[in-house]
Amino acid sequence: MRLRLERAAFTLDVDVTLPRGITVLYGPSGSGKTTVLRCVAGLERAQGEVRVAGRTWQDDVSGEFLPPWQRPLGYVFQEASLFPHLTVAGNLRYAQRRAGRDADASALQRVIDLLGISPLLDRSTPELSGGERQRVAIARALTTQPQLLLLDEPLASLDPARRREVLPWLEELRDGLGIPMLYVTHSAEEMARLADTVVLMEAGRVLASGPPAQTLTRLDLPLTRDEEAGALLQGVIAQIDTRWHLARVDFDGGWLWLRDDGLQAGERVRVRVLARDVSIALEPSAPGTSSIQNVLACTVAGLAPGPHPSQALVALQCGGHQLVARITARAADTLGLVAGNRVFAQVKSAGLVR
Template identity: 45%
Template sequence: MNGDIRARFRVDRGEFCLDVDLTLPGHGVSVLFGHSGSGKTTILRAMAGLEQAPAGHFALGDTVWQHAGQFTPVHEREIGVVFQEANLFPHLNVRRNLEFGLRRVPDGKRSHRLKDVADMLGITHLLDRQPSQLSGGERQRAAIARALLNTPRILLMDEPLAALDLKRKREILPYLERMHRELDIPVVYVSHSPEEVARLADHLVLLDEGKVIASGPLNDVLARIDLPAAFADDAGVVLDTVVEGQEEDHITRLRFPGGTIRVAQREEPVGTPLRCRIHARNVSLALVPQPETSILNCVGAVVVDIAPTNTPGQVLVRLDCAGEPLLARITERSRRKLDIRPGLALRAQIKSVALLD
């Protein structure tokens, strides 16, 4: 069992200074999220040993790769790295690229078989092709497979979808989700895409100008209402739901701890987990149930806190739905009219649900 990931780095470049002290879980996907220039890639490169951060510290559980005067070279770290560009060897076919990863690990220490990794990432039929014969998404999946066959104790991924068009991104995301479910190694994933965060993250780190603005379990961070406007403008939470059943008029019913959500018909069988995102702008509030409305989704909630937004006349309301957080963006006039305040029980009306698939 891995322990926590500890990363403390300071990199001073004059016009930019990275100064972070992070503790990340030793399992699941931790996403470093922020705008360009916030320090995401610098942190990842420092973790890999590619960026010099004097007096820095980086460890996974009891394994320390950097501390004080100790610095383990890149090639001696049990770390897999996937960059924006696939960086496959152009003169080798996919199979031989993957075998290069395997050869770096003694037989007795290999944790993955080439066939299993190729199957998981959907590249078995591509093994005899040259990199030049692959699409961008296929090349990136091959690069991920090669990194995994190094038997890393941690996988670092630097915006692996950034160089892909929308179609290729949607092609590769399900494979990343499958890898997330099936592998028991921690992943640190750099992204500036809210969609990737919502689909992949277990733990979220928000970065701005080289500093950590927030760090914690995904919804604990997403549901905060004290974040800078640059992060709060796209406020919303992610709910893990389960398909509960089908209804007439092509409606699927999803269950989460806070109640039931109805969405356009889905093909997944009952019991299938589905992750969805609910934006604060798509949640309205009512003091009592509203039977005469076109809004299908209405759940009970309690007001936790209220904060102003960067938009004059609007506020952000944090709600608790049976332990699940929810955010609503409403006008200050509505807040006063309904006397919305912490502790008030009300109804949250969810106008739109974004299924993450």
């Protein structure tokens, strides 16, 4: 897609080609994320072109512009906006009728199963919890069998407990359906957990786009200066320690012991390691002399100033993955850190995000 639109606060100027899967538009409030969704949906008329799955939705050169109702997409807003006079099943039937005669009943049932809303079908929508309403809203958007699903901060209005309730269902959709999604958020947790591709936006422009594991650790991007900055590792559950309730995640570059959350050996997972939870040593500590159990042999890939003058950011290459450590500038100087140094990353904490 290629979009340009003059706004009072910024000029939207986006030119990206996105793969299938979930693309997360990430950035601070006012960076243009929602405007991109509205332009893709045809709710706002930008200059440029929009092509989805080989079909042209907008092309200013040829003058083609499909109105919103002719674009095969689903749109999920922050608020569920369900019809309060209809049951859950009634809301889904309404969407199915709008999809036309070719609506696939089996596809609807699959969406119901993926989102776990079968027990809710006879419920009145005002009786639903916030998390249940959002799951139904997503199901209703998918009932139209869209070629693209747009989600505009669908969890922003939920409290942390309800957010944790909905996230696994979104993962099920990501892994179980072949529908590409554009997902807007300023939550680092949602981005790390869901994204196949990250598009980092600021003041209407794309600063970077790519797989999250590479994008999150680039020292030239503002992401690494955020309080929640960190790395994303792709690994597999290799071992369960039932005595200490731990799980070992192996990845290209080493392994990490994490809290056992009931996953099974062989499952593929994502692990998020925050920069503030990584320290650096020139030598590994002797066994039994430190409480830190996760130590990885790494190479310094680069250094940059931190968000405060007292801090330094250090990119660390660990096999095929990269970590970021946020340490004091004094410590970086004392250790003599430069690109190419062999060091040991001490990971104080890490968490599964899938």
